[in-house]
Amino acid sequence: xxxxxxxxxxxxxxxxxxxxxxxxxxxxxxxxxxxxxxxxxxxxxxxxxxxxxxxxxxxxxxxxxxxxxxxxxxxxxxxxxxxxxxxxxxxxxxxxxxxxxxxxxxxxxxxxxxxxxxxxxxxxxxxxxxxxxxxxxxxxxxxxxxxxxxxxxxxxxxxxxxxxxxxxxxxxxxxxxxxxxxxxxxxxxxxxxxxxxxxxxxxxxxxxxxxxxxxxxxxxxxxxxxxxxxxxxxxxxxxxxxxxxxxxxxxxxxxxxxxxxxxxxxxxxxxxxxxxxxxxxxxxxxxxxxxxxxxxxxxxxxxxxxxxxxxxxxxxxxxxxxxxxxxxxxxxxxxxxxxxxxxxxxxxxxxxxxxxxxxxxxxxxxxxxxxxxxxxxxxxxxxxxxxxxxxxxxxxxx
Ligand code: ACO
Numbered sequence: 001x002x003x004x005x006x007x008x009x010x011x012x013x014x015x016x017x018x019x020x021x022x023x024x025x026x027x028x029x030x031x032x033x034x035x036x037x038x039x040x041x042x043x044x045x046x047x048x049x050x051x052x053x054x055x056x057x058x059x060x061x062x063x064x065x066x067x068x069x070x071x072x073x074x075x076x077x078x079x080x081x082x083x084x085x086x087x088x089x090x091x092x093x094x095x096x097x098x099x100x101x102x103x104x105x106x107x108x109x110x111x112x113x114x115x116x117x118x119x120x121x122x123x124x125x126x127x128x129x130x131x132x133x134x135x136x137x138x139x140x141x142x143x144x145x146x147x148x149x150x151x152x153x154x155x156x157x158x159x160x161x162x163x164x165x166x167x168x169x170x171x172x173x174x175x176x177x178x179x180x181x182x183x184x185x186x187x188x189x190x191x192x193x194x195x196x197x198x199x200x201x202x203x204x205x206x207x208x209x210x211x212x213x214x215x216x217x218x219x220x221x222x223x224x225x226x227x228x229x230x231x232x233x234x235x236x237x238x239x240x241x242x243x244x245x246x247x248x249x250x251x252x253x254x255x256x257x258x259x260x261x262x263x264x265x266x267x268x269x270x271x272x273x274x275x276x277x278x279x280x281x282x283x284x285x286x287x288x289x290x291x292x293x294x295x296x297x298x299x300x301x302x303x304x305x306x307x308x309x310x311x312x313x314x315x316x317x318x319x320x321x322x323x324x325x326x327x328x329x330x331x332x333x334x335x336x337x338x339x340x341x342x343x344x345x346x347x348x349x350x351x352x353x354x355x356x357x358x359x360x361x362x363x364x365x366x367x368x369x370x371x372x373x374x375x376x377x378x379x380x381x382x383x384x385x386x387x388x389x390x391x392x393x394x395x396x397x398x
Contacts, residue, residue: 023194024150027205027350030091030188032084032359033317034077035066035181035304038391040384042178048384049174056178061280065181065305067384068164069392075107075369077184078162079120081313083367084359085158085186086121093123096188097154100145101130102137102161102309104223104338105168107369116369117160126158134221135276135337136211137161137309139345142189143209146345149191160186161309168223170236171381179278180237181305185313200264204350207330208262210255210343217247217340248282248336253289256334259344265330267292270346272324276335277301277311286334298324308337320356325349 041064042053056062068077078101086093101114114128133140138161145157162184169177192205200207220240225233252275260267267290275283277300287294298319307314312333319325327349334344380388 022150023196023198024152024191025194025203025205026146026149026189027192028187028316028347029190029351030085030087030089031186031313031317031320031356032081032088032362033183033185033314034080034084034364035183035314036068036072036077036388036392037395038067038069038388039064040067040388044387045178048171048381049177051174051178059279059281060179061299061302062179062305063302066183067166067380067388068182069388070385072164072182073107073369074103074105074162074164074184075113075116075120076367077164077182078103078113078160078186079117079367079369080362080364081162081184081186082117082158082160083121083362085188087358087362088355089188090355090358091156091188093121094125096123096126096156096158098145098148098157099123099126099128100141100157100159102133102141102159103130103163104132104134104137104308105163105165106130113162114160120367120369133309133337133341133343134339135278135306135308135311136335136339136341136343137337138312139209139333139335139343140211140341141309142187142345143211143343145189146206146209149189155191157189158186159189159313160184161311161313163308163310165237165306165308166380168235168237171384173236175241176237176239179306181307183304183307183310183314185310185315185317187313187316204348207264207346207348208259209345210259210262212251212255212342214247214340217243217338220244220247221338221340223338245279245282247340248278249285249289251336251340251342252276252282252286252334255336255342255344256286256332257290259334259346260332263330263346265346269330270332271296271329272319272331273297274312274315274319274331274333276337277304277315278306278336311335317356320353323353326353327351
């Protein structure tokens with residue numbers, strides 16, 4: 001970790017380059033999320049695998065998750081979240097220059113999920129691509145969009161984290177299938193120009209990043225998938241839980257602290273930490289090791305499980321709605337995931353939380369993903385599929 005610097009020499013985003021603060025940064029002006037209608041409780045999973053509510057809650061803190069029903073996909077969830085973020089920002093889709101979807105469960109290998117989202121939200125001019133950094137996908141995508149915007153390549157970006165992990169889960173493996181859930185979150189990131197005499201302590205918007213990648217973990221948390229090895233395709237998650245747990249507790253604290261220090265702050269000056277929602281025990285351990293109270297850490301994994309790249313943007317959207325982020329508050333997000341990867345960013349919130357109410361103007365039924373003939377639903381056990389689709393239609397007719 002680098003040593004603290006005086007305010008005059010503090011820099012954004014790295015150890016190299018000019019000592020002056022750049023005059024351009026980004027801020028979040030729109031946010032939103034979408035989760036599948038069907039709630040699947042731990043009790044429901046007792047009829048799918050040999051598990052108990054007590055085991056899942058005591059080991060992970062997860063009580064329920066959302067599972068995508070027929071017709072709900074990574075692209076459809078991402079597009080609805082994106083439409084809500086646009087509505088909150090008060091923008092037309094063509095105000096967006098770049099769409100990045102962080103996901104490890106794309107609808108297809110080609111085209112990208114971002115292209116499908118682009119069409120569904122009515123964007124005609126944005127560049128669009130997917131980004132693969134597993135559960136660290138959102139901080140990675142945010143950093144890429146920030147770099148794009150501060151380099152002057154555009155004015156606004158949609159940064160989306162979207163997943164349907166239920167379709168890449170081995171439903172006979174109780175050590176993984178109880179952990180994951182489906183959902184999507186999105187933000188609109190906008191470039192802002194700042195006065196030359198700014199001081200870091202008052203600077204609005206994005207303050208710092210820390211990204212890391214450790215190939216030692218490549219086969220401790222992975223989805224073999226792909227075709228390039230010539231092996232038979234296997235698209236389900238494999239995980240060494242103990243190794244991943246150890247990596248997560250070690251790395252999340254270090255990465256969060258590095259980003260906070262780069263922003264010229266101490267942990268005590270951060271108003272809210274929004275961690276990747278994988279496991280309550282991991283979050284509690286991070287809280288302990290950086291001496292940061294659990295009351296200032298946002299947790300919603302009890303409702304959603306681990307939604308991978310979607311977990312942080314869903315949590316941002318819910319944190320704003322819950323009044324946990326006010327204009328001027330500094331928050332830090334931190335994630336870990338397959339790769340192994342990890343990532344954090346620190347941002348001073350600079351939007352009116354009341355704008356969140358505008359998301360209600362979006363009618364999810366108006367947002368559809370164009371499908372080719374004969375598209376099929378992905379494999380989830382028949383009993384679970386019936387339960388999910390039953391709950392979904394009950395919600396729709398309620
Ligand atoms: N229900 C009941 N028993 C179970 C279950 C289950 N769902 N799963 C495992 N068990 C059993 C095991 O078989 C084992 O039994 P045994 O002792 O008879 O062999 C026992 O419970 C203990 O298993 P452990 O793996 O030691 O359980 P542990 O306390 O380590 O918790 C867990 C497992 C929750 C998976 C933990 O290792 C963990 O959280 N790891 C990190 C996982 C994670 O966050 N992954 C997401 C990464 S993010 C991304 O990029 C996708």
